Amino acid sequence: MTLQQQTPNIDELIDTITPLLARQDLITLTGVLTPLSTSEIVEVLERLNLKQRAIIHRLLAKDRALEVFEMLPPALQSDLFTGLQDADVSRLFAELDPDDRMWLLDEVPAVLAARLLRGLPEDERVLTAGLLGYRQGSVGRRMTPEFVTTHVGMTAAESIERVRARLADAETVYTIPVLDHGRRVAGIVSLRDLLGADPDAPVEAFMQPAHTSEATEEAEVAARMCTDLRLLALPIVDSESRLIGMLTIDDAVRILEHEESQDAARQGGAEPLNRPYLSTPVFTIVRSRVVWLLVLAVGATLTVQVLSAFEATLAQVTALALFVPLLIGTGGNTGNQAATTVTRALALGDVRPRDILRVLSRELLTGALLGLLLGAIGFGIAALVFAPDMGLVIGLTLLAVCTVAAAVGGIMPLVARAIRVDPAVFSNPFITTFVDATGLVIYFLIARIVLHL
Amino acid sequence: MTLQQQTPNIDELIDTITPLLARQDLITLTGVLTPLSTSEIVEVLERLNLKQRAIIHRLLAKDRALEVFEMLPPALQSDLFTGLQDADVSRLFAELDPDDRMWLLDEVPAVLAARLLRGLPEDERVLTAGLLGYRQGSVGRRMTPEFVTTHVGMTAAESIERVRARLADAETVYTIPVLDHGRRVAGIVSLRDLLGADPDAPVEAFMQPAHTSEATEEAEVAARMCTDLRLLALPIVDSESRLIGMLTIDDAVRILEHEESQDAARQGGAEPLNRPYLSTPVFTIVRSRVVWLLVLAVGATLTVQVLSAFEATLAQVTALALFVPLLIGTGGNTGNQAATTVTRALALGDVRPRDILRVLSRELLTGALLGLLLGAIGFGIAALVFAPDMGLVIGLTLLAVCTVAAAVGGIMPLVARAIRVDPAVFSNPFITTFVDATGLVIYFLIARIVLHL
Numbered sequence: 001m002t003l004q005q006q007t008p009n010i011d012e013l014i015d016t017i018t019p020l021l022a023r024q025d026l027i028t029l030t031g032v033l034t035p036l037s038t039s040e041i042v043e044v045l046e047r048l049n050l051k052q053r054a055i056i057h058r059l060l061a062k063d064r065a066l067e068v069f070e071m072l073p074p075a076l077q078s079d080l081f082t083g084l085q086d087a088d089v090s091r092l093f094a095e096l097d098p099d100d101r102m103w104l105l106d107e108v109p110a111v112l113a114a115r116l117l118r119g120l121p122e123d124e125r126v127l128t129a130g131l132l133g134y135r136q137g138s139v140g141r142r143m144t145p146e147f148v149t150t151h152v153g154m155t156a157a158e159s160i161e162r163v164r165a166r167l168a169d170a171e172t173v174y175t176i177p178v179l180d181h182g183r184r185v186a187g188i189v190s191l192r193d194l195l196g197a198d199p200d201a202p203v204e205a206f207m208q209p210a211h212t213s214e215a216t217e218e219a220e221v222a223a224r225m226c227t228d229l230r231l232l233a234l235p236i237v238d239s240e241s242r243l244i245g246m247l248t249i250d251d252a253v254r255i256l257e258h259e260e261s262q263d264a265a266r267q268g269g270a271e272p273l274n275r276p277y278l279s280t281p282v283f284t285i286v287r288s289r290v291v292w293l294l295v296l297a298v299g300a301t302l303t304v305q306v307l308s309a310f311e312a313t314l315a316q317v318t319a320l321a322l323f324v325p326l327l328i329g330t331g332g333n334t335g336n337q338a339a340t341t342v343t344r345a346l347a348l349g350d351v352r353p354r355d356i357l358r359v360l361s362r363e364l365l366t367g368a369l370l371g372l373l374l375g376a377i378g379f380g381i382a383a384l385v386f387a388p389d390m391g392l393v394i395g396l397t398l399l400a401v402c403t404v405a406a407a408v409g410g411i412m413p414l415v416a417r418a419i420r421v422d423p424a425v426f427s428n429p430f431i432t433t434f435v436d437a438t439g440l441v442i443y444f445l446i447a448r449i450v451l452h453l
Numbered sequence: 454m455t456l457q458q459q460t461p462n463i464d465e466l467i468d469t470i471t472p473l474l475a476r477q478d479l480i481t482l483t484g485v486l487t488p489l490s491t492s493e494i495v496e497v498l499e500r501l502n503l504k505q506r507a508i509i510h511r512l513l514a515k516d517r518a519l520e521v522f523e524m525l526p527p528a529l530q531s532d533l534f535t536g537l538q539d540a541d542v543s544r545l546f547a548e549l550d551p552d553d554r555m556w557l558l559d560e561v562p563a564v565l566a567a568r569l570l571r572g573l574p575e576d577e578r579v580l581t582a583g584l585l586g587y588r589q590g591s592v593g594r595r596m597t598p599e600f601v602t603t604h605v606g607m608t609a610a611e612s613i614e615r616v617r618a619r620l621a622d623a624e625t626v627y628t629i630p631v632l633d634h635g636r637r638v639a640g641i642v643s644l645r646d647l648l649g650a651d652p653d654a655p656v657e658a659f660m661q662p663a664h665t666s667e668a669t670e671e672a673e674v675a676a677r678m679c680t681d682l683r684l685l686a687l688p689i690v691d692s693e694s695r696l697i698g699m700l701t702i703d704d705a706v707r708i709l710e711h712e713e714s715q716d717a718a719r720q721g722g723a724e725p726l727n728r729p730y731l732s733t734p735v736f737t738i739v740r741s742r743v744v745w746l747l748v749l750a751v752g753a754t755l756t757v758q759v760l761s762a763f764e765a766t767l768a769q770v771t772a773l774a775l776f777v778p779l780l781i782g783t784g785g786n787t788g789n790q791a792a793t794t795v796t797r798a799l800a801l802g803d804v805r806p807r808d809i810l811r812v813l814s815r816e817l818l819t820g821a822l823l824g825l826l827l828g829a830i831g832f833g834i835a836a837l838v839f840a841p842d843m844g845l846v847i848g849l850t851l852l853a854v855c856t857v858a859a860a861v862g863g864i865m866p867l868v869a870r871a872i873r874v875d876p877a878v879f880s881n882p883f884i885t886t887f888v889d890a891t892g893l894v895i896y897f898l899i900a901r902i903v904l905h906l
Contacts, residue, residue: 160648167649174627174644174685191627191644195613196620227710230703232627232685249702250683253709257680260713261797267720268793268881269786277798278808282815286822289790296786297827303778314774318767321774325756325781325889332785333722333749333882337742340721344714345730355731362735369739374750428721428881429786436778 010043017044021052024092026104030059038064042071054083058093058105066109084116090128105133107215110183110242117145117245132215139222140215142255143236143245146171149179150203152186157199163191172248175233178207183242185210185235212237215244220259223252224349263347266422267340269296269429292429299433303328306437310444313453319386320447323394324440331401331439332432334370338363338409339431343423346413353418359410367406371399393447400446401439408435463496470497474505477545479557483512491517495524507536511546512557519562537569543581558586560668563636563695570598570698585668592675593668595708596689596698599624602632603656605639610652616644625701628686631660636695638663638688665690668697673712676705677802716800719877720793722749745882752886756781759890763897766906772839773900776847777893784854784892785885787823791816791862792884796876799866806871812863820859824852846900853899854892861888 013032020029033041033056041060045053045068057080060068069077083089093105108116113132117125125145134140148166150159163173173191180186187207197206212235213222226234226247234252236245258274265272271288273280307314307324314321342359345351351359375398383391409431413423447453466485473482486494486509494513498506498521510533513521522530536542546558561569566585570578578598587593601619603612616626626644633639640660650659665688666675679687679700687705689698711727718725724741726733760767760777767774795812798804804812828851836844862884866876900906 164648167645192620195617227703227706230706232702249685249706250680253680253702253706257801261801264717264720264793264797267717268789270790270794273794276801276803277794278804278811278815282818282822285794285815285819289787289819290823290826293783293786293790293823293827294830297779297783297830300779300782303782304775307775307778311771311775315771318764318771321767321771321777322757322760322764324774324777325760325893326750326753328778329753329756329886329889330746330750332885333746334742336721336882337723337746340717341723341726341730341738344717348710348714348729350729351731358731362731362738365735366738366742369735370743370746373743374746377747377750429789432785432885433782436782440778 010040010047013040013044014047017048017056018052021048021055026055026059026096029056030104033059038067038071041068045072046076050079050083051086051089054080054086054089055092058084058089058108060106062106062109065106065112069109069112081112081116085120085124085128087124090124093133107238108132110238110240110244113238113244114145120145134215137219138215139213139217139219139236139247140245142219142251143215143247144171144251145245147177147233147246148173149177149243150189152178152180152202152204154203155199156194156197156201156203156206159189159203160191160194160199163194172233172246175231175235175246177210177235177243177246178203179243182240185212185237185241185243188235190232210235212241213247214239219255221349222247223255223259226252227256228349259347262422263343267343267428269293296429296433299430300436302433302437303440306440306444310440313444313448316453317447317451319390320393320444323382324443327394327397327401327443328436328439330374330398331405331435334367334402335405335409335431335435336428338366338406339413339428342410343413346417346423351414353414356411356414356418359414360407363406363410364403367403368399370406371402374402375399389450393443393450396446396450397439397443400442401435404438404442405431405435408438463493463500466493466497467500470501470509471505474501474508479508479512479549482509483557486512491520491524494521498525499529503532503536504539504542507533507539507542508545511537511542511561513559515559515562518559518565522562522565534565534569538573538577538581540577543577546586560691561585563691563693563697566691566697567598587668590672591668592666592670592672592689592700593698595672595704596668596700597624597704598698600630600686600699601626602630602696603642605631605633605655605657607656608652609647609650609654609656609659612642612656613644613647613652616647625686625699628684628688628699630663630688630696630699631656632696635693638665638690638694638696641688643685663688665694666700667692672708673800674802675700676708676712679705680709681802712800715875716796716877719875720796720881722746722882749882749886752883753889755886755890756893759893759897763893766897766901769906770900770904772843773846773897776835776850777896780847780850780854780896781889781892783827783851784858784888787820787855788858788862788884788888789881791819791859792866792881795863796866799870799876804867806867809864809867809871812867813860816859816863817856820856821852823859824855827855828852842903846896846903849899849903850892850896853895854888857891857895858884858888861891 016032045056057065117128120128129141146169148163148170150162176189177185178187178189188210189203189207193206211229213225215236215238222234226249232249234247235243236247237243262272269292273288342351375395378398379391379395382394412431416423469485498509510518570581573581582594599622601616601623603615629642630638631640631642641663642656642660646659664682666678668689668691675687679702685702687700688696689700690696715725722745726741795804828848831851832844832848835847865884869876
């Protein structure tokens with residue numbers, strides 16, 4: 001009787017689900033799946049083909065996905081892995097709009113995630129990591145699933161045996177996470193600790209507290225953590241601290257190197273090449289620079305407008321034009337110094353966006369001190385070579401421009417980070433262009449007042 | 454008889470040597486020591502005190518130093534280590550003029566070098582590495598002497614026992630150099646290989662070829678080699694391939710991070726802070742920037758002189774002044790883009806100083822293409838808003854300035870490297886200043902011709 005009630009239900013469900021699958025309408029599909037019981041979902045899965053089954057299973061919430069998986073017959077469990085590793089299925093999820101993915105896809109249960117990634121060649125692994133819901137740039141995309149673990153109940157000798165069994169395929173065997181019964185990381189032992197320990201000692205007795213990073217964390221942040229703490233490998237966990245992968249120090253170094261190259265290029269006002277300079281076609285180099293150059297040139301037309309506004313003043317005292325490159329150049333340099341220091345401090349994690357007021361006050365003070373010194377020298381020279389009032393104009397302008405430039409240069413990278421733009425994009429040339437225009441306005445206003453124009 | 458002939462000799466020698474030691478006249482001392490026989494030197498050493506003995510021994514050529522060491526009674530051998538580790542003795546050699554050190558101090562024999570460094574706390578180790586003749590910035594100053602080795606004649610099981618014996622004090626136990634009878638690095642085994650191998654297999658059978666770096670190599674180059682090859686540790690050898698230390702990957706990462714910070718700061722026209730930004734006193738920040746700012750400001754007075762030379766032209770056509778910031782700004786940006794790309798390529802080892810002609814031709818072409826595009830746009834706008842001949846001046850200037858700026862920006866870092874200056878010192882602000890002055894000359898020359906002034 002129960003069976004008879006269910007059977008038509010399932011048939012109807014299959015009739016609803018199949019066209020949705022064909023249309024790849026994942027959103028409606030999720031709506032259909034949510035009210036179903038676990039056993040109903042299992043029955044649906046048993047009637048679908050390999051790829052369909054993988055897609056449906058991937059749309060389930062984390063806890064439900066694990067329940068369903070455990071209720072599947074072993075043959076279908078292994079089918080499910082094949083289906084989820086299928087390139088078409090991976091791509092379907094990898095190409096999801098990031099916003100859709102956010103609310104559509106819960107994490108994959110840790111035990112499945114690790115097994116899914118294991119044994120895949122690197123390119124397929126990156127694709128499959130996308131299917132797991134870790135977005136581009138997260139450490140989930142860069143971790144290795146080929147690691148060795150031990151267990152809180154094991155001894156040193158048993159742990160060494162586990163290491164020996166995985167020597168051939170594990171990517172990292174020197175840092176060994178100690179898991180508890182819920183697959184959570186309870187601690188870390190190094191192979192060195194294991195070799196030095198009494199063979200019968202339980203690993204729990206000498207394991208160290210573990211540093212871990214969540215798979216959704218920025219790859220750069222996790223990599224910096226790995227190198228700062230001088231770890232050979234950093235365990236990567238899901239939101240419930242269950243182990244899914246490891247970030248090895250050599251991968252961490254690659255991630256940071258890539259970020260450094262990107263920062264360096266953007267601070268110079270170009271897009272990173274991502275390949276060796278001499279083997280990059282000239283046309284690609286031009287393309288990496290032209291957009292920024294155009295944007296900056298358009299920005300620089302501001303200076304033409306500012307100068308047009310003061311053209312009468314310029315015509316009266318042509319000598320004012322002589323100092324334009326010197327003044328805006330010094331402003332640009334001061335701004336660049338501040339921006340470079342703060343961008344680097346951001347990259348190293350020494351400064352955070354919430355420190356903006358402290359950075360502002362420090363840079364205002366630094367800029368004023370530098371401006372005071374340069375202004376005094378500028379006053380002296382210009383007063384001697386030209387006239388005392390000209391000296392006053394130059395001196396006061398240097399003081400004002402240095403102060404403004406250091407402040408703008410210092411807070412710009414923080415503003416960029418706060419609005420989630422790469423701080424290096426608000427790069428030195430950008431700041432120079434901004435400071436050029438501001439500096440000219442300051443210069444001519446001071447000149448008008450001091451020279452009574 | 455032989456003894457009688459020698460005895461007065463040695464007395465005289467001691468009388469010559471003692472005042473030279475007191476005066477720390479190492480150059481004359483070396484001259485006195487060179488013609489002596491090994492046994493004469495041993496006799497001299499036996500009559501001196503602990504520090505004197507260390508200084509004399511350190512002045513001997515490498516081969517002689519080893520012969521003398523082996524002829525010394527064991528008590529004096531151990532005294533010699535104490536003397537060489539003495540802070541005063543270390544400092545004497547560390548403070549030697551680099552040129553003097555170059556021709557005065559041969560390498561310390563590898564077997565002594567490794568023993569000398571071992572067991573010292575990090576600060577003393579850095580000092581003592583100076584005594585060994587490794588100059589500031591070389592990897593010899595950064596290597597660790599606390600490592601484990603094995604030997605070509607040993608088996609896997611014997612090697613693992615050696616590792617176990619050093620677990621407590623070795624800094625790195627996962628990468629194990631295999632030494633031959635001359636202490637030369639014959640190959641490398643990893644602890645992982647050892648654990649996976651048949652216990653009775655000779656390490657020679659499964660060791661891998663070793664990458665090594667000489668102790669006199671730049672620390673940055675060795676560190677980049679370590680991370681590029683994804684090695685957990687890189688063996689550091691003397692000029693005869695004898696092992697003296699290991700560079701671990703975490704130290705390699707620190708070295709590179711420090712270099713990146715330095716490059717970033719210098720490209721922004723400031724000296725690196727070497728400490729977290731927020732905890733650096735404002736006065737220190739000012740000091741890190743002021744020298745460069747002054748140098749650049751002095752450089753920028755060039756632009757004042759260039760403009761003075763063209764003051765008559767400026768007075769005739771005030772409109773020319775309006776484009777000055779735009780033109781030199783675009784030139785500066787183009788130069789910065791090129792300089793940043795090439796500096797980064799140098800840091801990554803993608804480009805070498807001998808590639809200067811290839812870089813020059815690539816950057817000339819890149820600059821010309823960028824200038825052609827920007828010049829066309831500039832011509833169009835200036836011709837419309839001002840006059841066709843003004844458009845021609847702006848367009849031609851943009852073409853010329855972009856070409857020159859990219860070429861100068863591209864080769865400047867190579868020139869810096871070739872004359873052994875940090876490429877980042879010929880930094881973006883430096884290039885900007887240079888391009889500013891050149892660009893103004895180009896601008897006014899073109900203006901004079903086109904506008905018939």
